Amino acid sequence: MKLLPGSFYQRTDVVTIAKELLGKIVVSEINGITTSGRIVESEAYVAFIDKASHAFEGRRTLKNEHMYAASATSYIYICYGIHQMLNVVTNEKDIPDAVLIRALEPMSGIEHMLQRTGKLQLDHSLTRGPGNVGKALGLSKLHSGQSLLEGSIRLYRDQFKLTEEQIGSSKRIGVDYAGEDSLLPYRFYIKGNPFVSGKPVR
DNA sequence: CCGGGGATTATCT
DNA sequence: GATAATCCCCGGC
Numbered sequence: 001m002k003l004l005p006g007s008f009y010q011r012t013d014v015v016t017i018a019k020e021l022l023g024k025i026v027v028s029e030i031n032g033i034t035t036s037g038r039i040v041e042s043e044a045y046v047a048f049i050d051k052a053s054h055a056f057e058g059r060r061t062l063k064n065e066h067m068y069a070a071s072a073t074s075y076i077y078i079c080y081g082i083h084q085m086l087n088v089v090t091n092e093k094d095i096p097d098a099v100l101i102r103a104l105e106p107m108s109g110i111e112h113m114l115q116r117t118g119k120l121q122l123d124h125s126l127t128r129g130p131g132n133v134g135k136a137l138g139l140s141k142l143h144s145g146q147s148l149l150e151g152s153i154r155l156y157r158d159q160f161k162l163t164e165e166q167i168g169s170s171k172r173i174g175v176d177y178a179g180e181d182s183l184l185p186y187r188f189y190i191k192g193n194p195f196v197s198g199k200p201v202r
Numbered sequence: 203c204c205g206g207g208g209a210t211t212a213t214c215t
Numbered sequence: 216g217a218t219a220a221t222c223c224c225c226g227g228c
Contacts, residue, residue, distance in 0.1 A: 019217060049208055053209085054207070078223070079207095079210060080210055080221065081208085081222035083208095100209060102213090125211095129211070130209070130212050132210095173209075174210070203216095204222095204228085205225105206225100207224095212219095212220090214217090214218085215217085215218100
């Protein structure tokens with residue numbers, strides 16, 4: 001298992017990066033507790049021109065400031081006051097491209113994830129959906145703006161391989177307000193994986 | 203100190 | 216697939 005290098009994040013095509021993040025491993029190390037999972041669902045948010053992005057037209061506030069950080073930075077957004085959503089910032093500093101991690105397949109530290117989410121046993125809901133991912137990994141806005149190369153959240157790759165046939169794409173979830181941009185095929189997922197949100201693939 | 207936002211989730215039918 | 220619950224944080228007054 002190798003750390004994803006900074007060059008992975010620094011590229012300019014955030015949609016490609018979102019697709020390539022499928023199968024990679026997220027590790028969180030918080031208060032001495034390590035949990036990890038493989039990414040099975042992601043969404044790309046494109047800088048400036050994407051109506052679904054928090055940074056549409058360069059909107060920049062204290063809330064989304066970390067989207068403008070250099071690549072390989074975490075951006076954790078609090079939605080509905082309760083859900084901690086993990087994003088990976090890509091591209092150059094001041095260009096707010098980001099990838100939302102929507103679902104993981106748990107790998108290690110499952111007992112800690114269960115404890116954090118108050119669940120009694122592992123089921124598909126543990127890390128399905130971005131709110132559940134943040135909760136299971138123990139994230140909060142304290143972990144936003146950290147380096148993904150040396151902070152408490154890091155991404156790794158291993159021997160896991162995906163073929164084109166195993167990768168599905170669709171419009172993004174929950175962004176209907178974005179008009180025509182809500183139809184862009186910027187969501188990627190591993191076909192048939194039970195941790196992917198939405199209805200099961202048939 | 204109040205008010206609104208908001209990239210969701212769970213729980214029905 | 217529709218709908219209700221939910222609630223913290225930040226910004227503005």
